[in-house]
Amino acid sequence: MKAWFGRLSLRYKLTLAALAVEAVMLALLIANGVQHTRDELQQQAERHVRETGQTLAGALLAPLAQRDDASVGEIVDALQRDGGLKMVAVRDSSERLVHQSGTEGTRDDFRVMQPVTFAGQHYGEVALVLSGAFIAEARARYVRESLSIALAALLVTGVLLALSTGGVIRRFEVLTRASRRMAQGDLDVKLTGEGEDEIGQLIGTFNRMAESVRFNIDRARENEARFHAIADYTHDVEFWLSPEGKLLWINPSVERMLGYSVGECLDQMRFPADIIHPDDRGAAEVQLRLALRGTSGQGYAMRICRKDGGHFWVAVNWQPIHDASGVYQGIRASLHSIDDLKATEANLRLAIKELRTAETLQRTYLEETEQERARLVSLLSAMNLGILFVAPDGRVIYHNPVFGRMWMIDDSAELIGLPVHEVLTRSAATLAEPDHFSRHLRAVLETHESSESYEIQMTDGRVITELDYPVRDREGRFIGHLWIYEDVTRERQTAERLVYLAERDALTGLYNRHRFQQELARTMLDSDRQKMQCAVMFFDLDEFKTINDSYGHRAGDALLIRVAGEISALVRRNEVLARLGGDEFAILLPALQDNEAEALADRVVHAIAQIPFRFEGQSLRVTTSVGIAYYPAHAVDADDLVARADIAMYQAKDAGKNTWRVFRADSAADSEMRTRLSWGERISNALDKGLFQLHFQGVYRADDGALSHLEALVRMTDEHRPDQLIMPVHFIQRAEKSGRILDIDRWVVHETIQLLAANPCIPSIAVNLSGRSLSEPSLPQTIGNGLREAGVNPSRLIFEITETAAVADLQDAQRMIEALRQLGCGVCLDDFGVGFASFAYLKHLDVDTIKIDGIFIRDLPNDPDNQVFVQAMVSVALGLGKSVVAEYVEDGATLALLRQFGVDLVQGYYLDRPVAAHPALRAEACSA
Structure with missing residues (x-):
């Protein structure tokens, strides 16, 4: 490129050089214009967003304080729609997104986070985004227009330069060589060829100039030596600008004051802009243009930026410079730091402003204080808590x-102004322990720290809690106590009621099975310590x-x-009467002497037989069979004792009912006991060793035969014959008797949830819950936790x-069904129709599906009565909005008839039949 340029004539070199210089200058001007335009637009945009954010924060203060989300949404939507904003989002003081209008911006957008505060209280924040x-x-429009102008200017300049350069080049070459010699230090150069034309005159002028230059x-x-001795060591920044505003010289003080070197200022900056x-x-550039016209000035104040990003105030003084001939050479200017002076002026202005507004602010503060006091009094009056403010001297300030x-x-x-002791003496309420409360009151008044909750018992049964908080001013000085009183009587009663319900039978109010087991374990321990015997009495109602x-x-x-009421009147204070479920009752008799258990059993039998019970005009006679087992004579642990009392009850039934029997260890009883204990051990062993497994049977849609879901059925593997x-049928009833059915139910639920988690695409699975599980209050929470974790x-x-099971304890069933439905699980009522009052109870059980008992489905085509029953059950269920399942479908004719019934x-x-590896669980079925 250089070789090519070197081969060009001077004419073209001058032309190209001039064009290049002009192009560079135009490019700089365009770039500078783009920069200024962008800076100005950014400043306007940022100022607009800040002002909008401050305005919006003021508008949202009341809705946020009142948690009026609807008003917040209306204000935000209106501002985003009419204010040209890309996005507006409002969050409250807890970081909750109250409302968002618009979409998130890009990196080039303008964002402002404006807090919403008032009187030091943070109510939230507003996020605004301006595109x-x-x-x-x-910027693009400015560049296009500027480039068009620049191209036109370059074209005109090129044409003029090409025409104006001609034969003068050669004579200029002479001048060039002479100038080169002078540049090399040869000041004795003198040219020939002076004449009347311009170049001749230029040569003459050059000769005179050379003489003058020397x-x-x-x-x-x-x-220069004298000038630098003075200028370089002044305290202020001194500089010289040409008439065009170009920096010609600057003293070294610029590096000390601004951090820029002299070279940086001369070569790289548009100093001082x-x-x-x-x-x-903007204002300073106007002054600079006026100064460059030859005017003088002093004391103009502005801020100057240092290289490290800081800034300070300076006073600018300038005056025009003329040479010896009076020709204008530019301006000489100085920058003198007035930062301290500006700070002093600002402080004085602020002080004056504060003095002028002090009286207004005082009046405003008084009004606001009175309004705040009114609001605070209204708030405290509306609270359901007792509030008492006490001064440091123990006198009441407010209540x-x-x-x-x-x-x-x-x-x-x-009460205001009275000592707190005197205030409480005016109370008509009587303290249960006045001495304890007096000591507590003295201790609280002596401390300046928060106290723990203190319970105050009243003789009328109420329970009031007291909390003490110290009140401090802004400087942390103690200015009194805040006492908060709350009547927690209802909460305590509710808690006691919950404890009562957890261990009481909902129907009769007697102890339930759980509490009975606890009392039995405690009584057996006491019997061991006291070397006395106790007994368990089991009885149920014959033909219930x-x-x-x-x-x-x-x-x-x-x-x-x-029955519960009659028997409760027969038991003593230390004896425990419980309902174990259905019509089964038990009595726990501790510390027995002689034949007390037999005597009580005889009274129970006679009392129940003599109950005059009438229902809807019908007289009913009921009898009972009672079984008694003693500890430690008949058993070594609680399970054995309960089992033997149960066997004794069945011995009483075998003896003709309406009587009682003490456990008799004959061969039949031993056989039954061994069978029960054996199955109890086998069930426990199966749970411990993982011998239970699930088989699955499909439930299909009747209309098209498509699979709806699976039913999980539990099976036990024989340990000796795997x-x-x-x-x-062999172990469920015994598991229910022993209570292990609860563990089996939990195992089935856990395994089913794990299977569903491992295979997200398999159909839903139904599992069976036993009647014992319906009374387990913790089961829904266990199921919910398992579903969430999986x-x-x-x-x-x-x-x-x-x-x-559901109608045996309707309240427990209703609670369990409601809890399962709240979890989001489906609920099906199985074996529907076996009870006398099935239709009556159906409206009380909020289930999704009913499953008609198999006794109505077997041989359905040949049994007209069952056809009538099934049609009635389907009609009622569908009328109540419940779907219907029919089990035991064993032939095509039955299936066709069920489809006809709906x-x-x-x-x-x-x-299909129940199998462990059901086709719906296979991987290929899942992927399909």
């Missing part, structure tokens, strides 16, 4: 109306199921309540509850 796209558009250089060197603070630059009502103090009594089936469960429930499975959608888990789902051996 920065308009800056890019303005003279002036000598003088300049002397003057680039160092002026952006906020002052709200609730405090007076809580302590039964007359509303007309004036017949009463339920014949007269309905309402009659059965009323009879159970009557290839043999033990069906539920990440399983609750709707994929369905629970089947038998109708007999049954939704079907299940049975005709469709």
Whole structure:
């Protein structure tokens, strides 16, 4: 490139050089214009966003303080729509997103986070986003227009330069060579060829100039030495600008004051424009243009930016410079730091402003204080807590109306200014322990720290809690006590009621099985320590199921309540009467002597036989069979004792009922006991060793035969013959008797949840819950925790509850069904139709599905009566909005008839049999 340029003539070199210089200058001007335009637009945009944020914060203060989300949304939507904002988001003081209008911005957008505060209270914050796209558009338009002008100017300049350069080049070459010699230090150059034309005159002028240069250089060197001796060591920044505003010289003080070197200022900066603070630059450039016209000035104040990013105030003084001939050479200016002076002026202005507004502020503060006091009094009066403010000297400053009502103090009594001891003496309420409260009161008044909650017992049964908080001013000085009183009587009563419900039978109010087991364990320990015997008495109502089936469960429930009342009158204070479930009752007799248990059993038998029970005009006679087992004579632990009392009860039934029997260890009883204990051990062993497994049977849609869901059925593996499975009919009833059914239910639920978690695409699975599990209050929480931990959608888990178990304890069943539905699980009422009052109880059980008992489905095509029953059950269930499942579908004719009746789902051996590896669980079925 250089070689090519070197081969060009001077004419073209001058032309290209001039064009290049002009192009560079135009590019700099365009770049400078773009920068100024962008800076100005950014400043306007940022100022607009800040002002908008401050305005919005003021507008949102009241809605945020009142938690009026709707008003917040209206204000934000209106501002985002009419204010040209890209996004507005409002969060409250707890970081909750109250409302957001618009979408998130990009990196080029303008963002402002404006806190919403008032009187030192933080109510939230507002995020605003203004699109920065308009800056890019303005910059592009400016560049296009400037480039068009620059290209036109370059074209005109090139044409003029090409025409003006001609034959003068050669004579200029002479001057060039002479100039080169002078540049090399040869000041004795003198040219020939002076003439009348311009170049001749230029040569003459060059000769005279060379002579003058020799003279002036000598003088300049002397003057320069004197100048630098003065200028370089001044305290202020001194500089010289050409008439065009170009920096010609600057003294070294610039490095000390601004951090820039002399070379940086001369070579790289538009001094002083680039160092002026952006906020002052516009006005300062106007002054600079006026100064460059030859005017003088002093004391102009502006801010100057240092290289490290800081800034300070300076006073600028300038005056024009003329040479010896009076020709204008630019301006000489100085920068003198006045930072201290500006700080002093600002402080004086602030002080004056504060003095002028002091009186206004005082009036405003008084008004606001009075308003705040009114609001505070209203708030404290509306609270349901007793509030008492006490001064450091123990005198009352304030109390709200609730405090007076809580302590039964007359509303007309004036308490302000009284000592707190005297205030409480005016209370009509009587303390249960006045001495303890007096000591507590003295201790609280002596301390300046927060105290723990103190309970105050009243003789009327109320319980009031007291909390003490120290009150301090802004400097942390103690200015009194805040006492908060709360009547927690209802909460305590509720807690006691919950404890009562946890260990009481909901129907009869007697102890439930859980509390009975606790009392039995404690009584057996006491018997061991005291070397005395105790006994367990088991009894149930003979033919109770017949009463339920014949007269309905309402009659059965009323009879159970009557029996519980009659037997409660027979037991002593230290004896425990409990309802274990259904019609089963137990009595725990501690510290027995002689034949007390037999005597009580005889009274129980006679008392129940003599109960005059009438229901809906019908007289009913009920009897009981009672079994007695002694500890330690008949058993060594609680399970054995309960089992032997149960066996004794059945011995009484075998003896003709309406009697009692003490456990008799004959061969039949031993055989039954061994069978029960053996199965109890086998069930426990199966749970410990993982011998239970799940088989699955499909439940299909009746209309198209598609799989709806699976039912999980538990099986036990025979430990001694692993290839043999033990069906539920052999161990479920015994597990219910021993209580291990609860563990089996939990195992089935856990395994099903894990299977659903491991296979997200398999169908829903139904599991069966036993009647004992319905009374377990912690079971829904266990199920919910398992579903959350495994990440399983609750709707994929369905629970089947038998109708007999549900109506046996309707309240427990209703609570369990409601809890499962709140979790999101499906609920099915199994074995529907076996009870006498099935239709009556269906409206009380909020289930999704009913499953018709198999006794109505077997041989359905050949049994007209069952056809009528099934049609009735389907009609009622569908009318109540519940789907219907029919089980035991064993042939095509039955399936066709069920479809005709409108049954939704079907299940049975005709469709598939229960297997461990059901096709719906296979990987290829899942992927399909």
